[in-house]
Amino acid sequence: MLxxxxxxxxxxxxxxxxxxxxxxxxxxxTTILFGHSGSGKTTTLRAIAxxxxxxxxRIVFGGEVYFDAEARINIPVQRRRVGFVFQxxxxxxxxxxxxxxxxxxKAEGKxxxxxxxxxxxxxxxxxxxxxxxxxxxxxxxxQRAALARAxxxxxxxxxxxxxxxxxxxSTRERLLEEIKSAQRRSEIPFLYxxxxxxxxxxxGRRIIIFSEGRVVEEKELND
Amino acid sequence: xxxEAFKLSLLVVGVATIIVAALGLSAAFILAKRNFxxxxxxxxxxxLPLVLPPTVTGYYLIVxxxxxxxxxxxxxxxxxxxxxxxxxxxxxAAIVLxxxxxxxxxxxxxxxxxxxxxxxSYTLGKSELETFFRITLPLARxxxxxxxxxxxxxALGEFGATLMLAGNIPGRTQxxxxxxxxxxxxxxxxxxxxxxxxxxxxxxxxVYATNKLSRSTIAG
Amino acid sequence: MSIFLVVLLAxxxxxxxxxxxxxxxxxEIVVSAAVSLRAAFQDIGNLYETRIGTKIxxxxxxxxxxxxxxxxxxxxxxxxxxxxxxxxxxxxxELVDKETRRDFARNALVLIxxxxxxxxxxxxxxxxxxxxQKLAVGNxxxxxxxxxxxxxxxxxxxxxxLQSRLIFGEDVRQVLDYVARGEVDAGIVYATDAxxxxxxVRVIDTARGDLHDPILYPLAVIKDSxxxxxxxxxxxxxxxxxxxxxxxxxxxxxxxxx
Numbered sequence: 001m002l003x004x005x006x007x008x009x010x011x012x013x014x015x016x017x018x019x020x021x022x023x024x025x026x027x028x029x030t031t032i033l034f035g036h037s038g039s040g041k042t043t044t045l046r047a048i049a050x051x052x053x054x055x056x057x058r059i060v061f062g063g064e065v066y067f068d069a070e071a072r073i074n075i076p077v078q079r080r081r082v083g084f085v086f087q088x089x090x091x092x093x094x095x096x097x098x099x100x101x102x103x104x105x106k107a108e109g110k111x112x113x114x115x116x117x118x119x120x121x122x123x124x125x126x127x128x129x130x131x132x133x134x135x136x137x138x139x140x141x142x143q144r145a146a147l148a149r150a151x152x153x154x155x156x157x158x159x160x161x162x163x164x165x166x167x168x169x170s171t172r173e174r175l176l177e178e179i180k181s182a183q184r185r186s187e188i189p190f191l192y193x194x195x196x197x198x199x200x201x202x203x204g205r206r207i208i209i210f211s212e213g214r215v216v217e218e219k220e221l222n223d
Numbered sequence: 224x225x226x227e228a229f230k231l232s233l234l235v236v237g238v239a240t241i242i243v244a245a246l247g248l249s250a251a252f253i254l255a256k257r258n259f260x261x262x263x264x265x266x267x268x269x270x271l272p273l274v275l276p277p278t279v280t281g282y283y284l285i286v287x288x289x290x291x292x293x294x295x296x297x298x299x300x301x302x303x304x305x306x307x308x309x310x311x312x313x314x315x316a317a318i319v320l321x322x323x324x325x326x327x328x329x330x331x332x333x334x335x336x337x338x339x340x341x342x343x344s345y346t347l348g349k350s351e352l353e354t355f356f357r358i359t360l361p362l363a364r365x366x367x368x369x370x371x372x373x374x375x376x377x378a379l380g381e382f383g384a385t386l387m388l389a390g391n392i393p394g395r396t397q398x399x400x401x402x403x404x405x406x407x408x409x410x411x412x413x414x415x416x417x418x419x420x421x422x423x424x425x426x427x428x429x430v431y432a433t434n435k436l437s438r439s440t441i442a443g
Numbered sequence: 444m445s446i447f448l449v450v451l452l453a454x455x456x457x458x459x460x461x462x463x464x465x466x467x468x469x470x471e472i473v474v475s476a477a478v479s480l481r482a483a484f485q486d487i488g489n490l491y492e493t494r495i496g497t498k499i500x501x502x503x504x505x506x507x508x509x510x511x512x513x514x515x516x517x518x519x520x521x522x523x524x525x526x527x528x529x530x531x532x533x534x535x536x537e538l539v540d541k542e543t544r545r546d547f548a549r550n551a552l553v554l555i556x557x558x559x560x561x562x563x564x565x566x567x568x569x570x571x572x573x574x575x576q577k578l579a580v581g582n583x584x585x586x587x588x589x590x591x592x593x594x595x596x597x598x599x600x601x602x603x604x605l606q607s608r609l610i611f612g613e614d615v616r617q618v619l620d621y622v623a624r625g626e627v628d629a630g631i632v633y634a635t636d637a638x639x640x641x642x643x644v645r646v647i648d649t650a651r652g653d654l655h656d657p658i659l660y661p662l663a664v665i666k667d668s669x670x671x672x673x674x675x676x677x678x679x680x681x682x683x684x685x686x687x688x689x690x691x692x693x694x695x696x697x698x699x700x701x
Binding site for chain 2: 510
């Protein structure tokens with residue numbers, strides 16, 4: 001269970017400052033953070049990842065305190081065991097798909113890592129990209145590799161930041177299904193940021209709606 | 224004379240380039256990744272040898288490291304050894320003059336790496352240092368290599384500060400630029416031509432390599 | 444002060460040979476002279492400017508460097524060298540007016556140490572067995588003072604023992620600076636240089652005049668000069684009683700004394 005309370009003031013005194021003030025909890029399955037761009041959903045995601053530090057608040061996951069402004073706790077990104085899937089994949093350009101996926105693995109030996117990487121590649125149907133560099137892969141292939149990479153690092157939660165916005169619509173359908181089954185397989189919560197209603201309803205169990213830095217609605221969706 | 228100068232240049236520039244690479248990368252990392260009060264002042268101070276006339280830098284080096292210098296006097300007292308008139312002194316002059324080039328080029332290259340990649344690496348559990356070596360450096364390698372080549376060329380051609388700190392002693396500190404100077408002023412045309420040609424060829428190769436490297440775009 | 448001079452000179456050295464390409468006022472003459480003549484010539488130059496009215500631009504440097512500059516076509520009107528070799532070579536190339544060539548002063552070689560160095564040696568002869576590790580002399584290839592020093596050491600049979608201890612300076616003032624700074628233990632310079640730096644170096648010994656070629660300073664008007672009359676007037680001033688007395692005030696000897 002993830003509990004999030006975040007407050008952050010962005011911008012200076014003179015202009016209209018953007019005030020982020022949210023509070024919500026996240027359970028199992030895929031939870032959607034929904035809203036227009038600038039509503040604060042991506043900033044919230046980044047705060048949970050540890051990439052962004054709020055002014056005040058508390059983030060607790062599975063009983064472990066990731067962030068507590070008053071108690072001055074701020075666990076660095078590396079120790080938070082979050083998997084992150086970026087909007088533009090952010091696959092390491094100088095590494096192959098296999099190397100990307102193996103990068104975050106905690107397994108010991110080279111052989112073990114190679115085997116697990118091959119497993120993940122097969123799971124997502126991209127074995128053929130094994131020795132390719134990201135620049136030699138299609139958008140859909142890259143996104144699958146990015147998801148595989150995040151999962152391969154054995155995270156406790158996966159954060160996805162509008163993962164399908166850079167993918168063309170024909171591949172989008174398939175990828176959505178794959179993300180859905182990946183979540184079910186991994187049995188860890190997925191936190192999915194999007195501004196696309198259709199995506200949200202297809203994949204989410206719960207939806208948290210953001211507007212202008214605040215949570216305005218939380219509801220369950222049909223699964 | 225030519226071969227002695229050539230061998231000496233190789234030694235001095237070889238040692239200088241290795242040290243400049245290590246120190247330059249470290250400084251570039253600190254300047255790119257860390258914030259502290261007086262940071263830009265430090266950057267300006269490190270860049271100084273790039274803009275000061277080499278003889279002024281040479282003067283400061285003597286004042287600091289000469290036998291009776293601020294630091295050199297202690298060295299002399301402790302070991303009876305001094306940097307002046309030694310190839311090590313020539314190497315120090317080359318290092319000080321080439322260092323700013325390495326730092327500037329490397330810092331720019333490091334800062335141009337998309338931070339998304341570094342963040343991705345952190346989310347995958349890697350420390351800042353490991354990320355620097357496995358992600359940032361490989362992605363910045365073209366700019367860093369260009370900086371290294373420029374430093375090498377600068378060290379190879381270093382004259383003014385070398386003359387002041389290490390002197391012009393054939394076989395001991397007379398590097399190729401100093402040898403050319405002596406050949407010209409002594410009227411030894413053939414020697415001067417041969418040395419100048421050698422240096423020119425090396426410099427052309429260095430510039431060509433630098434241009435080729437910086438033309439290819441860094442991925443991402 | 445010497446530090447400043449070394450820096451300035453080094454800057455001059457590093458610049459292109461034709462550094463006198465600046466515009467010339469009417470009749471302004473360019474005199475290139477050896478470094479050791481700086482103080483004396485500046486005094487004579489002031490005299491010339493008040494007496495004759497035209498300006499002088501001086502260029503002081505190592506005699507070998509100036510020789511190359513003149514060979515390279517630098518617009519110089521009069522050359523005063525610290526050694527015959529440079530003048531001989533210019534004469535052989537027909538670059539100077541031979542009738543205007545005169546010896547105008549003489550110098551002596553002295554052995555100097557830093558002014559507050561512990562007393563270790565008393566004479567040139569004592570260098571070989573002493574604790575002197577570094578002896579600075581001018582670069583014999585390009586600096587006349589270095590050539591004279593080399594002759595002296597050879598004739599005193601000291602050169603083989605001292606060869607590995609020699610530190611070359613690019614001109615005589617650099618040698619002086621090395622000694623004054625304590626970068627070397629001792630040096631061989633002209634008597635005039637030592638007297639100009641009395642507060643920073645101490646003279647230990649003066650070389651016997653017959654152990655090296657006479658250190659005669661020749662001057663000559665450059666053949667391609669466009670201001671020969673004015674250059675000759677300067678030459679006459681140097682050779683005349685007033686010029687000679689200024690030179691002797693700075694430690695030079697008369698050219699004709701034997």
